[in-house]
Amino acid sequence: MSHAWTFSPVIALRRLLPVPVRSLLQGLAFALVATQPGHAQNATTPRLDVPYVPTPQPVVDKMLDLAKVGRKDVLFDLGCGDGRIVITAAKARGARGTGIDIDPTRIQEAVQNAKTAGVADRVNFKQGDLFEADFSPATVVTLYLLPDINRKLRPQLWKQLKVGTRVVSHDFDMGDEWPPERVEKVGNKTLYYWTIREQHKKAAS
Numbered sequence: 001m002s003h004a005w006t007f008s009p010v011i012a013l014r015r016l017l018p019v020p021v022r023s024l025l026q027g028l029a030f031a032l033v034a035t036q037p038g039h040a041q042n043a044t045t046p047r048l049d050v051p052y053v054p055t056p057q058p059v060v061d062k063m064l065d066l067a068k069v070g071r072k073d074v075l076f077d078l079g080c081g082d083g084r085i086v087i088t089a090a091k092a093r094g095a096r097g098t099g100i101d102i103d104p105t106r107i108q109e110a111v112q113n114a115k116t117a118g119v120a121d122r123v124n125f126k127q128g129d130l131f132e133a134d135f136s137p138a139t140v141v142t143l144y145l146l147p148d149i150n151r152k153l154r155p156q157l158w159k160q161l162k163v164g165t166r167v168v169s170h171d172f173d174m175g176d177e178w179p180p181e182r183v184e185k186v187g188n189k190t191l192y193y194w195t196i197r198e199q200h201k202k203a204a205s
């Protein structure tokens, strides 16, 4: 298979746009995916706040680098998809982890992927709504959601997480109420990094 670089006018145009405009367009693209026939909701599929779009592996690796994930960490991925972030944290960094996803198909895939990767004893996957989940044991939380879902989740992150817990989000920030401490690029992707501080716990109580 050839990996020769080819010019893409869409990518070139995207790079000319300011980051907030790109994020907005990406949010709209997510919403469009969610309304396609393949993503139609029926009696057996739960209502998704965010459609399933997996994080590319180089971006997963960079998210774990940014949070300095290691053996002592307990990583929660809220909206875990096929489990790749939790599984990579366990396999490559020796961490333990939990993935939560509202879609039972994703949870089945994640459980199988953890077995295949040989880390089923270090990770677990739970089907459920991230807005109803207890993620207080986390030392690291990873997110690939949407701007409005991040903003809605922010008070719960402040309330549940311990001081010092690291939070990394793929592509979307938390709005003006919680500016990131670090912003990193991986190709055309943006990663945002925060830590929970005493002031957040006070504001949440």
Ligand SMILES: C[S@@+](CC[C@H](N)C(=O)[O-])C[C@H]1O[C@@H](n2cnc3c(N)ncnc32)[C@H](O)[C@@H]1O
Pocket: 047, 048, 049, 050, 051, 052, 053, 054, 055, 077, 078, 079, 080, 081, 082, 083, 084, 085, 100, 101, 102, 103, 106, 128, 129, 130, 131, 143, 144, 145, 170
């Ligand atoms: C963009 S994907 C990210 C998947 C994975 N975290 C990754 O980065 O590869 C978002 C995931 O969130 C899940 N999801 C959407 N709404 C949810 C909710 N309310 N509670 C839990 N999971 C949800 C979807 O099923 C989907 O798998």
